[in-house]
Amino acid sequence: MGTTTEEGYILLVEDEENLQEALKLNLELEGYEVTCAGDGAEALKRIGEEYFDLIIMDVMLPEIDGIAVTENVRLNNNDVPILMVSAKGSSAEKVLGLKKGADDYITKPFNLEELLLRVKKLINKNKRLQDKETIGDHYQFGKNTIDFKAQSATNYRGKVIELSRKEAMLLKLLLENKNDVVPREKILQAVWGYNVYPTTRTVDNFILSFRKYFEEDSRNPRYFHSIRGVGYKFTN
Known part of the structure; x- marks a missing residue:
């Protein structure tokens, strides 16, 4: 069985191996537990089997792209935060990504510190939403x-x-x-x-x-x- 982690569980969906490894390492240094997927089909399989506090989703993926994966996640009523990453800075793609259910959007090449700040912000926001008003004894x-x-x-x-x-x-x-x-x-x-x-x-x-x-x-x-x-x- 999986174990609990204080910082959060992240699914990193990125087909570029060098970038995937570098991001995984940097996220783990921040205390996150990171699971990787190299394509859209693998990402959907992981999402169906595991709990994540955040998904970092590259748009350009083999076979099923990141926008289609995001749409599929939302159609299944899964409200996990999704941070979309794209090599294209076009506003049309950004709008499409947000329309299909992404919570935030960052373009490559990005500043690592900025990415880590956005990750932290999305995870904290999600955890606050989950911490409903507690009831008494x-x-x-x-x-x-x-x-x-x-x-x-x-x-x-x-x-x-x-x-x-x-x-x-x-x-x-x-x-x-x-x-x-x-x-x-x-x-x-x-x-x-x-x-x-x-x-x-x-x-x-x-x-x-x-x-x-x-x-x-x-x-x-x-x-x-x-x-x-x-x-x-x-x-x-």
Whole structure:
């Protein structure tokens, strides 16, 4: 399984080997964990299997170009920040890249320090968006109450349920993002600390447990919802 890193996980999509190696080294010196892809197809495969805090995307790639990869990522509801890199400085290409979902754009040849500043800014912004308003030690929904400090819950039947650490972490994440879909990737990274995903059944089983604990009719859940192919949502 992957490990956690404080600075962030970056996918570097660059087909020029020398530049790829130089950028990887400089990003690693800044404390980032870097995964490389040399073409668009490999980039899409990596994005489907791993969690990233940022993608540095070269536009000119063999077969599938960076703009097509970016468009594909956004069509799959993945909101990972994308910094697009291009050898062309044309404003038309820049506008197209931003239209297709890039968050920022830098042209070659670029100043390394400027690139590192943009990387840091995008990752920090993304982490701030992920850090939703935290909830306290106690939370109530319907006739269910959660005590996060004690890692226990009392459900609508008055039954006391001991929660595992992972159950408490996942509950907290869903409750803090109330009414928003939390992508499966984000859950696995935040709760399990993986950047390489285990099977999706892992999270599904936890959601089934929550329904069993807290839903009066687990077949027609009111609180815990699975959004097929995207993630999970808590509504109250």
